[in-house]
Amino acid sequence: MQEKVSSPILGKDEIGAISVLGLAHIGDCVYELFARTHVVLSGHTSSTVMHRETVALVKARFQALGAEKIAPLLNEEEAIILRRGRNCKVHGVPKSADISEYHAATALEALFGWLYLMGRNERLNELFSQILTLTENEQ
Secondary structure, rough: OOOOOOOOOOHHHHHHHHHHHHHHHHHHHHHHHHHHHHHHHHHOOOOOHHHHHHHHHHHHHHHHHHHHHHHOOOOOOOOOOOOHHHHOOOHHHOOOHHHHHHHHHHHHHHEEEEHHOOOHHHHOOOOOOOOHHHHHHOO
């Protein structure tokens, strides 16, 4: 029988046993789900437009700007996760990003993974809403 997957709420010890890259791996999916949901709820119906808009929100450069934008809003625990994510060793950087952008994007994803596993969905919504306030000029 296959194990049922749901939105887990883990304790700090359980989450502490997950590597920062593990948190970022989960957070990548969580962040993209937020981005895709935003794009769909914005009324886009063309798959080409939805894809283009989603890519704009999930690219490393935009995530790096998002991490910078929300950093002052984080509590001490969240700031520690963001810092750990920024400092972790990553393997390979996409051609569309420089190393500092990729580290910042990984940090944001780690934070989103951590918040998700903590069951802090309201906080995820708050932070994602702040990221969405970035303007075209900032991208």
